[in-house]
Amino acid sequence: MAESSTLAQTIREIVQRHGGMSTRLLQILREVQDHFTWLPPETLDQVAEALGVSPDKVRNVAEFYSFLYTEPRGFYDILFSDNITDRMLGSRELLHYLCERLDMEINTTRADGLVSVGTTSCTGMCDQGPAALVNGYALTRLDKPRLDRIVDLVNSRTPLTEWPREFFEVTSNIRRADILLGRHFADGAALRAVLKRGPEAILEEMVKSGLRGQGGAGFKSAAKWISCRGAPGDVKYVVCNADEGEPGTFKDRVLMQDFADLVFEGMTLCGRVIGARQGFVYLRGEYRYLLEALKATLLRRREVGLLGEAILGDPGFQFDIDIHMGAGAYVCGEESALIESLEGKHGVPRIRPPFPTTHGYLNKPTVVNNVETFAAAAKIAVEGGAWFASRGTAESKGTKLLSLSGDCERPGIYEYPFGVTVRRVLEDCGARDAQGIQMAGPAGHMISARQFDRRICFEDLATGGSFMVFDQSRDILDGIRNFTHFFVHESCGFCTPCRVGTSLMRDLVTKVHTGHGTRADLEEMRKLGRIMQVACHCGLGQTAPNPVLDSLDQFPESWERRLRSTAYEPAFDLNAALEEARRLTGRDDPGAYLSGQDLLIGAMP
Amino acid sequence: MIEPRLKIATCSLAGCFGCHMSLLDLDERLFELADRVELNRSPLTDIKELGECDLGLIEGGVANVENVHVLLEFRARCKILIAMGACALNGGIPAMRNQFTLRECLEESYLRGVGLVNAQIPNDPEIPLLLNQVHPVHEVVKIDYFLPGCPPSADAIWTFVNQLLSGQPIALSYTQIHYD
Numbered sequence A: 001m002a003e004s005s006t007l008a009q010t011i012r013e014i015v016q017r018h019g020g021m022s023t024r025l026l027q028i029l030r031e032v033q034d035h036f037t038w039l040p041p042e043t044l045d046q047v048a049e050a051l052g053v054s055p056d057k058v059r060n061v062a063e064f065y066s067f068l069y070t071e072p073r074g075f076y077d078i079l080f081s082d083n084i085t086d087r088m089l090g091s092r093e094l095l096h097y098l099c100e101r102l103d104m105e106i107n108t109t110r111a112d113g114l115v116s117v118g119t120t121s122c123t124g125m126c127d128q129g130p131a132a133l134v135n136g137y138a139l140t141r142l143d144k145p146r147l148d149r150i151v152d153l154v155n156s157r158t159p160l161t162e163w164p165r166e167f168f169e170v171t172s173n174i175r176r177a178d179i180l181l182g183r184h185f186a187d188g189a190a191l192r193a194v195l196k197r198g199p200e201a202i203l204e205e206m207v208k209s210g211l212r213g214q215g216g217a218g219f220k221s222a223a224k225w226i227s228c229r230g231a232p233g234d235v236k237y238v239v240c241n242a243d244e245g246e247p248g249t250f251k252d253r254v255l256m257q258d259f260a261d262l263v264f265e266g267m268t269l270c271g272r273v274i275g276a277r278q279g280f281v282y283l284r285g286e287y288r289y290l291l292e293a294l295k296a297t298l299l300r301r302r303e304v305g306l307l308g309e310a311i312l313g314d315p316g317f318q319f320d321i322d323i324h325m326g327a328g329a330y331v332c333g334e335e336s337a338l339i340e341s342l343e344g345k346h347g348v349p350r351i352r353p354p355f356p357t358t359h360g361y362l363n364k365p366t367v368v369n370n371v372e373t374f375a376a377a378a379k380i381a382v383e384g385g386a387w388f389a390s391r392g393t394a395e396s397k398g399t400k401l402l403s404l405s406g407d408c409e410r411p412g413i414y415e416y417p418f419g420v421t422v423r424r425v426l427e428d429c430g431a432r433d434a435q436g437i438q439m440a441g442p443a444g445h446m447i448s449a450r451q452f453d454r455r456i457c458f459e460d461l462a463t464g465g466s467f468m469v470f471d472q473s474r475d476i477l478d479g480i481r482n483f484t485h486f487f488v489h490e491s492c493g494f495c496t497p498c499r500v501g502t503s504l505m506r507d508l509v510t511k512v513h514t515g516h517g518t519r520a521d522l523e524e525m526r527k528l529g530r531i532m533q534v535a536c537h538c539g540l541g542q543t544a545p546n547p548v549l550d551s552l553d554q555f556p557e558s559w560e561r562r563l564r565s566t567a568y569e570p571a572f573d574l575n576a577a578l579e580e581a582r583r584l585t586g587r588d589d590p591g592a593y594l595s596g597q598d599l600l601i602g603a604m605p
Numbered sequence B: 001m002i003e004p005r006l007k008i009a010t011c012s013l014a015g016c017f018g019c020h021m022s023l024l025d026l027d028e029r030l031f032e033l034a035d036r037v038e039l040n041r042s043p044l045t046d047i048k049e050l051g052e053c054d055l056g057l058i059e060g061g062v063a064n065v066e067n068v069h070v071l072l073e074f075r076a077r078c079k080i081l082i083a084m085g086a087c088a089l090n091g092g093i094p095a096m097r098n099q100f101t102l103r104e105c106l107e108e109s110y111l112r113g114v115g116l117v118n119a120q121i122p123n124d125p126e127i128p129l130l131l132n133q134v135h136p137v138h139e140v141v142k143i144d145y146f147l148p149g150c151p152p153s154a155d156a157i158w159t160f161v162n163q164l165l166s167g168q169p170i171a172l173s174y175t176q177i178h179y180d
């Protein structure tokens, strides 16, 4: 009794700290989980009661996000980043090693309840992997000695705060800086510019700059701001998309870590231009380690008059920023799913139109931009549109941050003017022996050496920044298979072509990869891929087949050397599928087996 | 000149014969069909041995070793193989047992069922052994066409067979493949 009343009280306190607002539901659940290590059913009921929403709604949200647990988890929850770049660095072997040393199976919680070990989608540490999360905090540069020490720390129940700091060290690895990263920026300069020259003048500079969304889709940022500014209504919002879920990209992490002021300044500028007083940063759960520093930066900006009431002493200039944490859902990077998530719901993409610029957060006009876009906007306000547009190509002005990882000597962040060739990038990062590049992440495109003279810009190879290098020693299909698993895991399940299509695609790829496929399976993949491209509800499902389709075109030999010569192969081992019945009946007669001869007959088309 | 009649075979694997009933629902159109095709092995004829055929229509999913044999034989002898009905396409009703282990299924029926005397799991070699799960037919052999429905309506079967026989592209109207 006493126990349940303290539970209720703890939850009431958490809910109160969030103002009892149901839009904070995801944030509340994160905190409740931090407290209890998982979300027991009674905590969900209590949260529902305290917020005055239905328990079903709370359960829905709790079950949607992969970092929220509705089943018990270990006191230490270790999740290995399972991107292909982590695997290239040996993460699978380390994962097995750790489980062996902890005397447990992968994807389980140890019997004593002390530790869980599993995998998660890319944590954005591709340039310093193999990486993992422990209780949501990023671990980098894992190796066996490090894991040995982690085993000791876990078994001795050492609190996370006493673990060696270097385990959690995240470096920025900026290898090439251009106008965005390279030039000094004086805090407040963009805000002074908008106060002095007015929003229209700043918008003009934005138009002149030609800046396009750096999240990948490349929509003209000025057009977005103008549309939102012109949308009817007094209440508007600015949202910074720091979900950075695309495997292989980590430039937004570096911006949030080293250039947070610049990003916040871009958001505040946008608030002034469109007439918003509230902004949100949607920070992916994997970047939990940044939260305290970001909050401190916000606090400092309030103290020096760059945020909050009367910014720069102007009583008409009010704007503040809240940070919302995600909880392990790639689809929440899609802007309308992100808004749903910000509203405290599970992140299923909305039907568009209407677009966020007119019907966004709480159905109010909202600008959603990528982290890098806001950073660039702040610079443009100070240095001018022409300055920015002097770099890049006709349709892609300015620069792009690339996140380089995989088989290269110097992984990290490279800022280039748009239009740089793939070959130049490969030379700079020390990738001597590249066989192929996964551009713009699994949702992007796989290109082969024949295409290394292509240029990185919207006219040719568009990218949000992910750039994963595969050298000649790699099997391209390892990567493709990894990506198909990623999409199965991340599909939100709302629409059938994606929910079912991603699983079918994974199964087909696995079948061929393990040497059981035939030409008919390759044909089937193409057919399935085409259906997904047109029938899926959002970009996740529409782009999910890309790596498969691209590699079928670019690396046909990687697929073909895996094929069986027969025209068709069953999707499962027929004889093995009889094993259970043989055991149950004790039969051993010839009729209880399927021979290779039987199958040969059926293999004929 | 009389055109040689095309040969068709049909079979019911793990199905309920509902798809075959739907075939019979062609009613008077059966006469027209009979003029154009010759029925080979099928539950509707008494032919035991499958000959070389142009078309094979498969009802039902793959639940046991006999289903596998029949399906492999159909694939080997039919130029074009068609999965007919939800069970053939997805496993259908019989595949609902996939939620359980085979042991659970057999024990429920043969050990814990009501009114059993001398309860035991049957092990007579005459009885085809069950696969641990029920599979759609395309997971065992290559299927050329899929005709959805539970069962596909006689109209849908008629349209489909006609278009196929006359070499037209297959195009079923919305109402023929719409079920709610």
Ligand SMILES: Cc1cc2nc3c(=O)[nH]c(=O)nc-3n(C[C@H](O)[C@H](O)[C@H](O)COP(=O)(O)O)c2cc1C
Residues within 6 Å of the ligand: A212, A213, A214, A215, A216, A217, A218, A219, A241, A242, A243, A244, A245, A246, A330, A331, A332, A333, A334, A335, A336, A368, A369, A370, A371, A373, A538, A539, A540
């Ligand atoms: C599945 C999916 C995931 C996405 N993830 C991100 C992301 O992590 N970060 C991002 O900025 N944009 C992401 N986007 C694109 C956003 O929907 C949106 O276009 C972008 O945030 C707009 O900002 P921008 O115009 O500044 O690029 C994603 C889109 C889809 C379909």
Ligand code: SF4
Residues within 6 Å of the ligand: A331, A348, A349, A490, A491, A492, A493, A494, A495, A496, A498, A499, A536, A537, A538, A539, A540, A541, A542
């Ligand atoms: S395409 Fe996938 S992620 Fe997008 S709505 Fe459909 S199921 Fe969800």
Ligand code: SF4
Residues within 6 Å of the ligand: B014, B015, B016, B017, B018, B019, B059, B060, B084, B085, B086, B087, B088, B092, B093, B149, B150, B151, B152
């Ligand atoms: S699809 Fe329907 S009618 Fe046909 S066999 Fe299955 S259950 Fe019977």
